[in-house]
Amino acid sequence: MSDSQSKKPGYAEIASHYRTLIADGTLAPGDEMPSMSKVCETFKVSITTANRAYKQLKSEGLTVPKPGVGTVVADQPRVATTASARLDRIARTGKPYAKKEVSTEHTAQLRSMADPILADQLNVELHDEVIVRTRTFVRDGKRTVFAVSCIHMRALGDVPELLSPEPFDRFWQEIYTARTGRAVTKAPERRSARLAYDYELQALQVDVEPGTPVPVLVLVNTFSDEDGPLEVWEDVYAPGLWQVDNG
Template identity: 55%
Template sequence: MPPKRRYDEIAAHFRRQIQDGELNPGDKLPSLRRVCDEFSTSMNTANRAFQMLKAEGLTTASLDGTVVAERPDVAVTGAARLGRLERTGQTRAPGESSSHHWSGLRSVADPVIAELLDVELHDEIVVRRRVHHREGGPSTFDSSYIHVRALGPVGELLDEGPMQRWWQELYKERTGREVTRSPERRTARIISQTELDALGIEMPADRTAAVLVVVNVFHDEEGPLEVWEDVYPPGAWQVDPE
């Protein structure tokens, strides 16, 4: 992977602060001159970083300078949420909530999910679903497809409602195993009726819409453990969390 450019690093710094709630809608970012001093960089580099944040919908211009956007169009990815969890210990960002929680055992009918989990088509897996909401921003429909061997150490996976801790933390504590994540994958497909209902989107029967799908796959020493899928509503942006 090529080294990050300086303006990418500066943009990532403020992006993390916005995602973690250190900077909230309406908060003012430092002046370009201050950014130049703090990051020992040129005015052109600092300005390019700020232009990236504006293009991503995270900031906007005001009479007082650059401020965090009131209604960001950027939806939070699973990878960004995990990064925030590692940095802050918080499972949700300020102003974020969840609903439509569901969990159960299901036969895997999607050949892509079966391949990613390294199971046979129609094998039984654990499925957990929820909708994440952000105040003033888009929601995401999230699904976790989990190998049934995880039920041994973490039987709580079948409990209804949100878990107090991320289940992989419990898995690592109880098994002593490391869990790693493969590079994030992105694709697009037609939104399903289940996803339309969960996201509260009404669409005429003769219309359809494409959605962005972001997939993270987690492994332990025995192989694939979880496939985490984020589905974005039409019109939502997604950017790299770092």
């Protein structure tokens, strides 16, 4: 057996394993985590390594001690996942949503591109017509993210369903690739903050007077094929939420 085959995982790898199970919903809030002895048996590691892995998960707020039970998966009412993590989860599990998550108020329409930043990212002229799809993510009854997809018009010929507000049963770019043979790649996710627009606050049900300045976290993902930018996906987070990379 080679050294790479016999090498035991470190605490960070073990923590990553359980982090992924929690992110995918395999381990849901309130579920009991495996005992330390079970972790040692599964990964063939010492109790010290297992303990360090569990301490890491606890420090990230993913698990909590429960008297008489042991360690359980924590509830995370103020956590929302990133778009990148959401796509990673879909690739791993096929699940479009996290545990207790749904999306609502889906819209799809042709609109004039009025945002100069998004126009530049999509490589279109200001006021050019683009496909705009919106939806609001809700987790455990709380609105977390208002998502906007601005899609280049050249995608419409191959995926006319983009103008239907109904959500796809899989990521629409997979359909595009299947029909065109063109691979779609994602640029690194960009993160910034700005003041929310009134319509975003309405979608997130933030109860403030119109015009009240409310800072929000914004994540932007750009997808391209061989002809250039294809989609710009903007996620606007509800105020007070933590953003994490777990799907």
